[in-house]
Amino acid sequence: MSIKGKAYIVGIYEHPTRLATDKTVPQLHAESAKGALEDAGLTKNDIDGYFCAAGDMAGLGQLSMTDYLGLKTRHIDSTDVGGSSYLLQVGHAAEAIALGKCSIALITLAGRPRAEGMATGTQPRAPERPMPESGFELPYAPATANMYAMAAMRHMHQYGTTSEQMAWVKVAASHHAQHNPHAMLRDVVTVEEVVNSPMIADPLHRLDCCVISDGGGAIIMTTPEIAKSLKRPLVKVIGSGEAPKHQMGGKVDLTYSGAVWSGPLAFEEAGVKPSDIKYASIYDSFTITVLMQLEDLGFCEKGQGGRFVSDGNLIAGVGKLPFNTDGGGLCNNHPSNRGGLTKVLEAVRQLRGEAHPAVQVKNCDIALAHGTGGSLGTRHAAATVIMERE
Amino acid sequence: MAQAQQPTQQQQRKIAAPPINSETQAFWDAAGQGKLLYKKCAGCGEPHFYPRPHCPFCFSDQVEWQEASGRGAIYTYSVMRRAPVPYAIAYVTLAEGPTMMTNIVDCDLNSIKIGQAVRLVFKPSEGGPPVPMFTPA
Numbered sequence: 001m002s003i004k005g006k007a008y009i010v011g012i013y014e015h016p017t018r019l020a021t022d023k024t025v026p027q028l029h030a031e032s033a034k035g036a037l038e039d040a041g042l043t044k045n046d047i048d049g050y051f052c053a054a055g056d057m058a059g060l061g062q063l064s065m066t067d068y069l070g071l072k073t074r075h076i077d078s079t080d081v082g083g084s085s086y087l088l089q090v091g092h093a094a095e096a097i098a099l100g101k102c103s104i105a106l107i108t109l110a111g112r113p114r115a116e117g118m119a120t121g122t123q124p125r126a127p128e129r130p131m132p133e134s135g136f137e138l139p140y141a142p143a144t145a146n147m148y149a150m151a152a153m154r155h156m157h158q159y160g161t162t163s164e165q166m167a168w169v170k171v172a173a174s175h176h177a178q179h180n181p182h183a184m185l186r187d188v189v190t191v192e193e194v195v196n197s198p199m200i201a202d203p204l205h206r207l208d209c210c211v212i213s214d215g216g217g218a219i220i221m222t223t224p225e226i227a228k229s230l231k232r233p234l235v236k237v238i239g240s241g242e243a244p245k246h247q248m249g250g251k252v253d254l255t256y257s258g259a260v261w262s263g264p265l266a267f268e269e270a271g272v273k274p275s276d277i278k279y280a281s282i283y284d285s286f287t288i289t290v291l292m293q294l295e296d297l298g299f300c301e302k303g304q305g306g307r308f309v310s311d312g313n314l315i316a317g318v319g320k321l322p323f324n325t326d327g328g329g330l331c332n333n334h335p336s337n338r339g340g341l342t343k344v345l346e347a348v349r350q351l352r353g354e355a356h357p358a359v360q361v362k363n364c365d366i367a368l369a370h371g372t373g374g375s376l377g378t379r380h381a382a383a384t385v386i387m388e389r390e
Numbered sequence: 391m392a393q394a395q396q397p398t399q400q401q402q403r404k405i406a407a408p409p410i411n412s413e414t415q416a417f418w419d420a421a422g423q424g425k426l427l428y429k430k431c432a433g434c435g436e437p438h439f440y441p442r443p444h445c446p447f448c449f450s451d452q453v454e455w456q457e458a459s460g461r462g463a464i465y466t467y468s469v470m471r472r473a474p475v476p477y478a479i480a481y482v483t484l485a486e487g488p489t490m491m492t493n494i495v496d497c498d499l500n501s502i503k504i505g506q507a508v509r510l511v512f513k514p515s516e517g518g519p520p521v522p523m524f525t526p527a
Contacts, residue, residue, distance in 0.1 A: 122472040130409035135418070136440035138406050139521040140493050141470070146479045149468035157466070157504045202469045249446035250428075250439035250488025252481050254466055378491075 002269055007094035007105075008227035008236045009387065011040025011220030012345045014326075018184045018333055020112045020214035025057060026068045028110035028216040028335075033069060036218035041230050042104060047220075049075035049102025051093055053085040056111060056336055065108070075102035081244070081381035082373030083283060086219070086341035088383045090369075091240030093221045103223050110216030111336020120212045120337050121145040122200065133247075137378070145209060145286070147377025149201035151254040152288035156203060158255055158303070161291065163203055165306030167194035169287035170207050170330050172314035177327025179356040184211045185331040194287075208287040210328075215335035217342055233352040234390035238366075239272070241265025246379040257289075257372055258382030259296035266368075266384035267298075274298045277386075278364045279350040280321055281343035283371030284328040290314075293370055294321075297384065316359040325350065325359035340371040344385065351389040365389050403475040407518025413443055416455060418519040426458040426510050426522045428488055439488035460510030461485040462524060469499045478502055482524050496525040 013035025015028055023031075029052070037043060050073045052062040062078035075096050079088050086109055093105035113120055124141040127134065155161045171191055177183040189207060197206040227234055243261035267273060274297060282290045291305035299321060300308035313319035326332045326346040329339040347367040349355045366388050374380035410418050420427045429441040433450030445453050467480035478494040480502070494502050495513060507527040512520035 122470065124406075126406070130411070132413075132442065133440055135408035135410060135414050137491050139408050139515055139518075140479050140491050140523075141403070141406070141473070141477060142479060142491065143470065145472070146468040146470045150466045150479065150481065153468055153504065154466035199471045201471065204468075247440075247489075250437065250490065252465060252483075252489035254481070 003091070003094040003098050003240060004238045004269055005236050006098035006224065007221050008224060008234060009219060009344070009348050010222050010227050010230050010232050011036040011042065012348050013039055013218050014342060014345050015110070015216040015335070016182045017215050018182070018213045019114055021115045023112070025110050025112060026065060028112065029056070029065055029108045030069060032110060032216040032218035033106055033108050036106070036220045040220040040232060042220060044069065044071070046104045047071055047106045048073050049093060049096055049105035051077040051079070051089040051105060051107040053109070054078040054080040055082070056109060073102065075105070083285065083338035084340045084371035084373030084381050084383040085338065086344065087369060087371045087385050088242050088381065090219065090221070090237060090344055090385050091242060091383065094237045094240060097221060097223055103226060105221040107219040107341065108216065109218070109336055109338060109341040111338065112214035113337050114212050114214045118212065121209055142378065143201070144375065145204055146201035147375040148286045148288055149204045151292065151376040152203050152286070154254045155288065155292065159306070161306035163195045163205070164191050165310050166208060166287040166291060167191040168309045168311070169284065169290045169314065170194050172309070172312060172319070173284060173324050173328045173330040175315045176325045176359050177331030179358040180327050180332055183327040183332040184213050185327070204286055204288065210285050210330050210334045210339065212337070213333040213335060215333050217335065217345055219341065219344055235348050235351045235387055236390055237385060238388045239266040239268070239270025239386040240384065241269070242381060242383045244379065244381050254377060256302070257292050257296050257376060258380060259293045259370060259384065262382040262384040263297040263370070266386050270386040272366055272386060276366050277321070277368045279325070279347060279361045279367040280323045281347045281367070281369040282323050283339045283343055284324060284330045285339060285372070287330070289372055289376060290323070292376070293372065297370060316361060322359070322361050325355050340373065340383070343369040343371055347387055351387055403477050405513055405515040405521055407515040408521060414441065417441055421512060421519050421522060424512055426460055427455045428458055428484065428486060429453045430456045437487045439490045456486065458510070459485050461527065462508050464494065464502065464504055464506045464508060465489050466504055467494060467502050469502070480524070482508055493523045494525065495523045
């Protein structure tokens with residue numbers, strides 16, 4: 001049993017806002033859903049499966065959003081593992097569609113951390129109720145930036161990775177963002193500008209960190225039959241994989257991510273290799289996140305990520321592996337502090353041939369989207385989705 | 391680091407009190423007496439951290455409290471510069487095996503290195519028990 005070719009992505013929408021002072025989170029979800037439905041040529045009442053990460057809303061958020069949108073569904077999913085949730089949900093939606101549990105699935109994301117003035121990366125955040133690990137972590141003030149920074153520090157120590165190499169990830173993203181009119185940061189930056197930007201949490205500088213933005217997005221998925229009755233280019237899911245990684249009872253190893261497990265699952269299901277991937281959306285919460293995930297997905301040898309990302313190798317039209325051609329989280333947006341959904345959107349644009357002409361990958365037939373939700377420094381969920389243009 | 395850093399001689403950061411529950415009361419009681427505990431499984435012999443009532447390796451409930459020597463080495467660290475008082479978060483690998491999250495304190499934060507030998511100290515938390523941290527040995 002496989003999902004290969006059994007579900008198609010037929011509608012996508014990225015909310016254009018980056019600062020939503022005059023909109024609510026549910027409204028951003030709804031506007032995103034409406035945009036994706038219009039893209040697909042479907043209507044709200046066609047939806048019979050709804051995927052909404054629990055953490056995108058307070059309380060029983062998925063249920064409240066089902067009510068708010070006025071949906072009548074036969075498949076409910078509130079999977080939430082942080083920023084990669086939407087990548088897992090694409091896999092779960094494909095499974096549900098393959099099994100006939102729903103035929104038209106909606107996935108939405110929305111949030112407004114920027115309007116709410118959230119210090120996303122630097123403020124230690126205590127959960128509403130203590131988690132089992134809380135007593136052994138909260139006193140030490142883990143934020144987001146210093147957790148990823150500890151992974152970067154160890155990678156530099158163990159493999160000789162440099163700040164300049166990590167900076168190339170941001171440089172590549174900025175080259176792409178200059179062509180995206182919605183991107184929050186559109187100026188092309190240099191390696192020197194990245195490594196000379198203020199230190200946030202050693203060794204991560206300000207420009208190693210993604211933006212804090214408001215916004216949202218949505219995806220519509222359906223069966224092969226329905227997809228072929230619609231007017232959009234055909235993009236199908238051919239493989240997915242997901243895997244958690246944690247502190248392993250004290251056997252902590254921050255040099256790799258869960259991509260070492262989620263990647264092979266997705267590649268095997270899809271029947272393709274990293275060398276077959278024409279375009280990759282890689283979750284870029286920080287520059288180090290991209291570098292490590294590329295290694296773990298097998299795009300280069302472990303420890304060679306620094307060398308792999310250098311000299312423009314991730315820049316469309318320049319390097320071997322064009323990545324995040326919308327500018328990614330580093331330059332475009334990071335709605336709700338969660339970058340997984342937008343990773344799928346740009347991969348679909350590439351496969352449709354609808355990316356900006358300056359960054360469109362030629363003959364883009366197979367693309368990958370991958371993300372890490374949670375924290376590289378403690379617990380995270382890795383998710384990989386491989387898609388093909390038919 | 392290539393660029394100049396602000397002075398980071400240790401200042402006092404407000405340390406959040408750890409949430410305590412029935413699983414971890416013994417750990418924090420011991421911390422109040424200056425002892426760092428971890429758990430070791432009588433079934434498979436593996437030590438683990440953070441401590442829990444079931445071994446995360448073999449799932450035996452025959453897990454026993456052990457006192458750590460307080461010696462360890464820095465596995466990795468990061469100095470948070472964007473904070474009212476800069477501080478060093480770290481993972482320290484204990485001489486007994488497990489690696490735990492902690493802070494490195496009472497030192498020049500710019501002098502911290504991976505692999506550095508450290509020893510246990512306790513620092514007061516805000517309205518809670520003292521918290522295990524480490525300082526260069």
